[in-house]
Amino acid sequence: MKAIALIVVCLAGGLLVYGTVDMPDWGDPTSPASLHVSPRYIEKTVDETAVPNMVTSVLADYRGYDTLGETTVIFTAGIACLLLLRGMKK
Amino acid sequence: MTIELIIGKYNYWIYISLMMIGFYAMIAKKNLVKKLIGMNIFQTSIILFFISIGSKKGATIPIVEEGVKTIQANQYINPLPHVLMLTAIVVMVSTFGVALALLLLIYRKYHTLEEDEILNLRR
Amino acid sequence: MIWQIDLIFLAFVLICAIASIMVKDLLSSAIIFGAYSFLMCLLWSEMGAVDVAFTEASVGAGVSTVFFIVAILKMTRRSKD
Amino acid sequence: MEGTISIKPLLALGTSALAALLILLTGERRKNLREGWTLLASVIKFSIVASMIPAILQGKTLEWTLVELFPGVSFQFRVDSFGLFFATLASCLWIATSIYSIGYMRGLQSASQTRFFFCFALALHGALGIAFAGNLLTLFIFYEILTVSTFPLVAHKETEEAISGGRKYLAYLLTGATLIILAMGFTYTLSGNLNFKAGGFLKGHGTDPLLILIFFVFIIGFGTKAALMPLHEWLPTAMVAPTPVSALLHAVAVVKAGVFCVLRVILYVFGPQLLAELNLWLLLAYMASFTILVSGMFALAQDHLKRRLAFSTINNLAIIILGASLLSPSGITGSIFHIAAHGFMKITLFFVAGAIYVKTHKEKVNELDGIGKAMPVTMASFAIAALGISGIPPMAGFISKWYLCLGSLEAKEILFLFVLLGSALLDIAYFVPIIYHSFFKKPTGDPFPQVDEASLWMVAPIAICAIGSIVLGLFPNAIFHFFEIATLSAKNVLGVP
Amino acid sequence: MSHLPFPILIIVVPLISAFLMILLGWLRKSLCYLLLIFVLGITTLSSFMILEEVLWKGSIHYRLGGWLPPWGIEYVIDPLNGFVLLIVSTISLIIGITSKPMVEREFPERAIYFYCLYLLQITGLLGIVITGDLFNLYVFLEIASLAGYALIAIGEEGAPFASFNYMIYGTIGACFYLLGVGYLYIESGSLNMADLTKLLPGLLSSKVTLIAFAFFSVGIAIKMALFPLHVWLPDAYTYAPSTVSTLVAPLTTKVGAYVMIRVMVNVFPPTFFTETLPAALLLRWMAGLGILFGCLFALAQKDLKRMLGYVLIAEIGYIAMGIGFGNRNGLTGAILHIMNDGLMMACLFLFVGAITLKGWPRKIDQLQGLHQTMPLTSAAFVLSGLSVIGVPPTCGFFSKWYLVLGAIDAKQWLSAAILLASSLCNAILFFRVIEKAYFGKAGNEQRIERPILKRDEAPLIVLIPLWVLTLGVISLGLFSGTIISNIIHLTIPASF
Amino acid sequence: MISRFYDVIIQTVCRLLIPFIQVFGLYVIAHGHSSPGGGFQGGVILGASFILLCLSHDLQELRKRMPLKMILLFCSLGVMIYAGLGFLCLLLGGDYLDYGKLHLLFPVNEIQSRSIGIFGIEVGVGITVMAVMVSIFLNLAAPEAEN
Structure with a gap:
């Protein structure tokens, strides 16, 4: 069992390492991730949302729907705990 | 060439080794709590990976100082991965909470947290 | 972003990760995991992800460690591996 | 051949489906009503089917399309001469069978009769659907309905033996069905079409080896139901079923449906021309001949009456396939006609076997000494049918065998003539002893003191079917123009004006 | 705005x-139960309207927060989405209706939380289907999974442990998915599916894309329980409370299958997994092995629900195999099978729910006499079982038919053989149960002396939905031609 | 169960500390616009303050402050604020979560109304997160007999 796990883990790790070869270097300012979508968040956040903290503006506005989902996840967890551990009473 | 590769990528490799540790703990450890820790390590390493996608050399934290007029995209770190990872952390902690609740249930039922013992008990 | 600090943090993080899954006592494991989270948080803040670091500090190192300890106290500290 | 749109096929099918539903709803509580439904439905269905005969004789086809299942293939009923032939036979014999099964079931006070009648109606539904299907897919749908609905019938007695017989039946037939799916898939991929066409539609599609492969997959698929020799194993085991079911299996629905499907594939999917070009007919004919001879010998060796009949059935089914594979006009006519002739005669034989079982609980051949005295009408009918199957002149079997022999001459393959003659001899060899035992041999031990004829519910169908097979022999066109329709189909298929 | 904003209502109404x-x-x-039904009714209605609109007017794009796609999140509903949405919402409505007696029997005191999580689970599933953003998909995936873990864990004796295992595997799956998203993001800088479709053809040679694809596939495969990654499924679905397994079994895996189609065929160019990579080959192998494995293991089971779990694994194999053929017919079969399998599995698991509701054991060899007490329920089981076997005219046949056609088109004889062999295996499986239920004890000659059991049918609130599903199983087979030419053919990219 | 010994010093210090922690939590929620922080972090801090209350006193104290019904109310209220705000935008004629439409209700321009919207949802997130944290903790910490 452990040997299989080790093989699987190494396989996954090896694949991931193999993938990194073609990646942009760490912290490369010209990587596609820094050039394609994100510049607008950085440049327009104040103009478009009047929020200087880009993370907040992206979190709550540009990708506000994700955050709604996130809150729902939290809510789900809360209800799940109630269902699992508390349901008997009440 | 190889040196450049190593300098440029070593961070990723460390994340990946972290990921492997977590992954290994998830599938090979017999203790359920250890599995859970592995799960968390796995998730945090992914978060680490995402955060490092956003990092930019020579850029600062993604909060605009007051009074700054012109904003260049390469002045600030890419905020998008941060946002995504905030969500991922939340997911992580939610999963963690539910998992602990499950573990509690399991422990109440079997009075052990070892996978093999539980499997024996169930048989 | 100073790569020496970065490297040190990463090394610590790795050590903590390995330690937390190797330790036999679950309570220590939880504590080490808390330390791991905190180091992770430092790493992130060092990378400029302040929001994420803040969150991790409050969640990973804070609340979830508390959850963990509470749960382990309710269960058992024993672990075979 | 443009089809005339007609709702009759749908009505005929609807009748049996509705009957099945009503039987289920009426249930165990009102037995008379339940059996009433069966009778009523069989009569109505038969009259609907019969009313289509004139139109078919004029050379029309009747069509009714429901929904398109996928491009080019609809859920479609299309009644042509061949289909109608089978439908007429099936629905006609259903009346007889349902009368008989009422008597049989009451005689034995069998359990779960509702299920029995329900599945019976459903099986007939399937058989009729096969007859009316306008394309391979529709045919396959009903083929599966037939397969599945027969399973509870075979396993009806709920004994270990019955259930394992049912299992075997299902295993064989479902395996066949999966092969059919494969073959249909190939056919559809090659031609984009599954609609039957007299003379075949596959010509000009695909390479020869592929076509040969498809052909064999089809033959093996449908051949399981038609009990071609290496695939016949399920049939004798399925004899554990109640006798009406065996009658249904062997005379009317299941195996005949299998043969019908094989013929459909030979004549309406591949077509005589293509088969002749690929030289497949000869191979098929050899397979059939093998089956004929071997199964005849097997029949000789059987002690159990119903098993002997089962092997006789295998024998006759192969004769039908042989006739069709000769691809000559007389051969095809003979083989189609033999479907009806064998149907009438074999159903009589099984009815008799059932009647004997109900009255005496005897199933072995050598236990029947002297039973002819006790049940004269029954055993006389048995004699008529048995001789008919062997091909003795006044009965229907003679005509079909005669045409089959002609067919083998037309195909210039004398070998098959000898096969046919040999099979006739085998038939005589395994039937005559039974007749001899029952009428002329003195009973050794138990002389059937209290046994007389079975109830009228059972004797009447027996007698009617026996008479039917004589009438069919004397005047092949008298009842429902069986012979004419068979000739017509042969002409259509071969493209002879 | 002349029309109601159905695309958003379908998510927000159950959420709120x-x-x-x-x-x-x-x-x-x-009131909770009524609210549940009402909400699911609205969802079904909206999904119906959405599908209709999509079919008439083309894809719907809905921008959340009013931001343009690559920056904001958008919903993209094309026929494939719409179709799966309709399946998910309809089945969840039907199962929702039946939940009442089961909840009252199994955990009346937790009904509120249960219904709440039920809605969240459906929200998650719908959200996965409807979204056009890879990360948003992850978020909803987690909602659905978390709700699923909790719902499964309140079942029988072994449920929490099974659920924990499920959680471990599910998290690995989700994490792999997230890794895939990360790799794609680092390579392309985008998270939007439509945007990625445009960007990816230029990036196919990169190893990063390759690895992203690999991790996507593995992650999704875990979520949809494709063969070697199915380990969590049988336990989880066996121990789950009956109403939960009825909901989760038909839907979760199907939604996973949808994501797989979406990612492999729409996000990545379809040629990528058929030609550039041996992924299609691998998928076919996994699927084929999965089908065989599922069938064989199902044969070994004594517990009906567990058997169905393994059947489900085999069914997932069908869908994966259809995708793996990489041709039009195969994909048609796969998409059709999403619908058909959803219906069949809902029907079968609902049957198990119905008999447990009446106190019957789930052990297969203790089912004698079932058809006498519950004739209608067991008839529904027979029909849906026949559909799994692939007997026409039930719908199971038609998807299998397209899969066989796909196999022939792709010249995959082995796959075709596996497909056909599995239907035989399924026949053995289901007739084994049917024999027990209908023919009772196969002992010697003691058949009629079975006690005549009184008729004790499942309550109407279960029976009617069960039969609705059963009729769906039969009739949708006959209408599959219409469904395919009007919906499914629109979902397949033209390059196929 | 957490600790059987209740130390006066710890209790007093915590009692003193908790209000500050709570204020800080509120500050984090409110100040998420221009500094790190926001609803989630603030919510966790608020939740942590209640957890601290439980740790320093006992379970009953927390139960008194935060009865189950209140937790449930907060849980759903927070998400309701979020989803409802989105729905409000929908009613005002925009897309879902399009805060730009909130300027119809508040006397601000469209861009600032986005800022308001963000604040609104941060508050919602904060409430939910706080309640859920407390709820998870309570459920984990509660003795078996009560469940």
């Missing part, structure tokens, strides 16, 4: 109602 459910639970507990 889930929160309302908690508040409503204080006032009147009995």
